[in-house]
Amino acid sequence: MKQVISLRDLENLVRQGRDLRELPADAILTPAARDFLQEWQARQAGLPEPGIKTGSGSAPGGGAGSAPPAEVSSASSPAELEAFFHSDYCRELKEQMCDIGRRLWMREYVDGNGGNLAIRVGKDLALCTPTLVSKGFMKPEDMCLVDFTGRQLLGKKKRTSEILMHLQIFQRQPRAVATCHCHPPYATGFAVAGLVPPTCLIPEFEVFASVAVAPYRTPGTPEMGQLVAELVDQHNTILMANHGVVSWSHLGLEDAYFKMEILEAYCRTVLVTAQLGKPPQTMTPQQLRELLKIKQELGIPDPRYGLRECELCDNDQWRPGVTCTVPPRAAMESDLDPEAEKAVQVITDEILARWK
Structure with missing residues (x-):
């Protein structure tokens, strides 16, 4: 199973003096962790940190x-x-x-x-x-x-x-x-x-x-x-x-x-x-x-x-529609009342006998 690495995980590794280049190659990084890693890599290379703009603030509009x-x-x-x-x-x-x-x-x-x-x-x-x-x-x-x-x-x-x-x-x-x-x-x-x-x-x-x-x-x-x-x-x-x-x-x-x-x-x-x-x-x-x-x-x-x-993954309340299918014969027969079936058969036999 691939490891999911969060921002908090990376921050803890940095505090411990670990090298983030040693992360598993197939690890899944959260978006915040990915941004943190890019900034860390930029600092290691002596480059300007990505996404940083001089003289700008953050507004609640999102940008x-x-x-x-x-x-x-x-x-x-x-x-x-x-x-x-x-x-x-x-x-x-x-x-x-x-x-x-x-x-x-x-x-x-x-x-x-x-x-x-x-x-x-x-x-x-x-x-x-x-x-x-x-x-x-x-x-x-x-x-x-x-x-x-x-x-x-x-x-x-x-x-x-x-x-x-x-x-x-x-x-x-x-x-x-x-x-x-x-x-x-x-x-x-x-x-x-x-x-x-x-x-x-x-x-x-x-x-x-x-x-x-x-x-x-x-x-x-x-x-x-x-x-x-x-x-x-x-x-x-x-x-x-x-x-x-x-x-x-x-x-x-x-x-x-x-x-x-x-x-x-x-x-x-x-x-x-x-x-x-x-x-x-x-x-x-x-x-x-x-x-x-x-x-x-x-x-x-x-x-x-x-939880x-x-x-x-409990979707019991979800009903996307009705699928009309014919149930297997065995399932249909299992729902039949034996006594009622006998009565129906007797009546059917009597009707057929009168037609002979």
């Missing part, structure tokens, strides 16, 4: 950008909030929200004015998309600044009507820095059916997504947000019954959007597989456990951590 200004909150003065809202830092986040909105629209994950995005930008502040604006045609100046009660502080347009759900996710899950809500057709089909997609089929889904279903409530209400928020401790992607999907990320907005791409592609693949008339080939529990180890190292939640192997 390198302007460093955030001094922290602000809903208690900051109007002048401080105004300066923050129009800072280069917020400008870059607003531009990214427009970019993600266009991607959602082009992939047909939203229609009309549907969908909304939010980014945590302070202790109790968030940027969000406006209401009644197509996500494919937003402009940076359309974005809004709200506090965690949903009160709009700045922005020319009115904030999204579903902001409470995003804010309740931020409040329940302190690691969440960005949220994405939309209506991708295949994933929303599962939401309408009230089904969590089956597991143990595709590695990317197992590593990057953790899905649950929240019951339906009227969109935009505190009740809807509460039901979603109750699930975000152990799941990063929530199917909203009869509505759509919302995801959160601890890395940034683009990563929250990636959760949508991964889920939608997965749901589409599952439905195609279900039409082939053959049971899908699933991973073994041990294979899934290896993926869950990678997932845990990446800091992605999953309720299956710590026994026999519980890892």
Whole structure:
């Protein structure tokens, strides 16, 4: 079995003075471990470390950008909030929200004015998309600044009507820095059916997504947000019954959007597989456990951590459809009532005797 090596494993080896060039050639490195190894190799060779940009900071949108200004909150003065809202830092986040909105629209994950995005930008502040604006045609100046009660502080347009759900996710899950809500057709089909997609089929889904279903409530209400928020401790992607999907990320907005791409592609693949008339080939529990180890190292939640192997690939609730087959004759005969069969035979014999 190939060894899975995490970032923590590499850090421990370095502390012990070990040479990372001695790693097994066929070892599987987590993405974070791979980046660490590349940086270590660059240092050993005296080269600039890959991925490092001078003078750039990290924004909660997910990419390198302007460093955030001094922290602000809903208690900051109007002048401080105004300066923050129009800072280069917020400008870059607003531009990214427009970019993600266009991607959602082009992939047909939203229609009309549907969908909304939010980014945590302070202790109790968030940027969000406006209401009644197509996500494919937003402009940076359309974005809004709200506090965690949903009160709009700045922005020319009115904030999204579903902001409470995003804010309740931020409040329940302190690691969440960005949220994405939309209506991708295949994933929303599962939401309408009230089904969590089956597991143990595709590695990317197992590593990057953790899905649950929240019951339906009227969109935009505190009740809807509460039901979603109750699930975000152990799941990063929530199917909203009869509505759509919302995801959160601890890395940034683009990563929250990636959760949508991964889920939608997965749901589409599952439905195609279900039409082939053959049971899908699933991973073994041990294979899934290896993926869950990678997932845990990446800091992605999953309720299956710590489960026994026999519980890892439990898809009992998944019913992709009905396969009509004729059972073997032996199985049919085993279900027959002998006494009833005798009675039928007697009646049949009497009828045949009268015809003679």
